[in-house]
Amino acid sequence: MTMTSNPPAVVDEADFIVRRTISIAAPVHKVWSAITDPEHISRWFGRVQLDDRGVGSISWPDRVLPLRLESMDEPHAVSYRWTNDDVSSDDPATVDDSHSTVFTFTLQATDEGTQLTVVETGFQSLAHPSANLASHREGWTIELDKLVVLLESDV
Amino acid sequence: MTESTLIPVFAALGDETRWSILTELGEGDASASALAGRLPITRQAIAKHLAVLQEVGLVEPVPAGREIRYRVVGSELAATARRLDAVGIAWDRRLAAIKQIAEGL
Numbered sequence: 001m002t003m004t005s006n007p008p009a010v011v012d013e014a015d016f017i018v019r020r021t022i023s024i025a026a027p028v029h030k031v032w033s034a035i036t037d038p039e040h041i042s043r044w045f046g047r048v049q050l051d052d053r054g055v056g057s058i059s060w061p062d063r064v065l066p067l068r069l070e071s072m073d074e075p076h077a078v079s080y081r082w083t084n085d086d087v088s089s090d091d092p093a094t095v096d097d098s099h100s101t102v103f104t105f106t107l108q109a110t111d112e113g114t115q116l117t118v119v120e121t122g123f124q125s126l127a128h129p130s131a132n133l134a135s136h137r138e139g140w141t142i143e144l145d146k147l148v149v150l151l152e153s154d155v
Numbered sequence: 156m157t158e159s160t161l162i163p164v165f166a167a168l169g170d171e172t173r174w175s176i177l178t179e180l181g182e183g184d185a186s187a188s189a190l191a192g193r194l195p196i197t198r199q200a201i202a203k204h205l206a207v208l209q210e211v212g213l214v215e216p217v218p219a220g221r222e223i224r225y226r227v228v229g230s231e232l233a234a235t236a237r238r239l240d241a242v243g244i245a246w247d248r249r250l251a252a253i254k255q256i257a258e259g260l
Contacts, residue, residue: 008222046199062200086206131209134216135187135202138223142188142198 003152009118009140011133016123018136022144025113026151032075034151035105035116044146055094058082066095070102079104086135087128099125101136118144160211164235167211172196173204177213177227184217184224 009020024031034040038048041058046065050056054069070079083092083100103120118140123129167173175194179185187205191198205225208214212231216223 060197060199062197063203065199086202087210128206128210131206134223135206138187139198139202141222 004112004148006144006148009137009144011137013130013133016121016129016133018120018123018133018140019118020140020144021115021117022148023110023112023115024148024151028075028107028109028114030151031107031114031116034147035107036072036074036078044150045143063091065091066093068095075107077104077106084136085126085128085132087126087131099127101126101132116144116147161235161238164211164213164231167207167213168235170204170207172200173208176201176204176208180214180225180227184219184226186219186222186224188222189224 004023004025006020006022009018011018034044038050041048046058046060048056048058048067050067050069056067058065058067065082065084067080067082070081072078079102081095081097081100081102083096085091085099101120101122103118106117106119108115108117120136120140123133123136126132168177172194176190179190179193185193187198187201190196190201190205194201196204205214209216209225212228214225215228217226218224
């Protein structure tokens with residue numbers, strides 16, 4: 001089965017934004033589940049743990065980032081806030097509101113399945129906006145490619 | 156290169172993982188994800204280490220199509236080595252002076 005090939009994420013340096021829009025050959029409800037259910041997020045991104053207030057973390061074996069659910073409008077949009085500064089030497093235990101970015105996924109049904117857009121904003125609040133913009137740009141390109149593979153494989 | 160710029164370089168070098176990243180990059184430019192495939196570290200952690208190395212000028216990003224590859228900035232490492240050499244030479248001189256004084260007493 002051929003996976004959908006999507007253009008990479010782009011950086012808007014002037015507005016401190018990273019964005020990417022991709023097509024996924026899967027229905028909206030499946031994509032929604034993949035970006036909101038912690039169990040599913042961990043299959044393409046990182047291990048997500050959130051309490052009933054939406055406060056928690058996303059982690060990999062060698063890095064833990066604080067994560068917070070900001071808003072949810074099922075099944076159209078979901079926003080998360082995190083302090084994911086690739087330049088600072090330590091990751092804080094909780095989201096530092098004055099040093100954080102917000103990434104929002106929006107979904108739209110298409111003839112082929114779903115169009116997903118991720119927009120991450122707030123890089124000007126980090127100590128090194130430019131380096132983080134570049135790093136997160138690469139991150140979204142890689143992570144969302146994994147999401148496409150996951151959703152388009154019948155696993 | 157002044158001492159104030161040297162100390163952050165040593166702080167960046169003082170980490171086993173970053174040494175292994177620099178060693179890998181010595182074999183050729185690579186992206187964070189390519190490094191993650193070769194080292195027992197996730198892309199998320201590598202991104203962080205690369206940013207630390209970039210901050211002190213030891214590596215630089217090189218856009219290559221849809222990914223960013225990183226390249227070791229040899230001149231920065233060489234400048235650090237020269238600085239250490241200078242420190243060593245200064246101590247050689249001091250030790251020679253001590254030897255001369257001691258033998259003259």
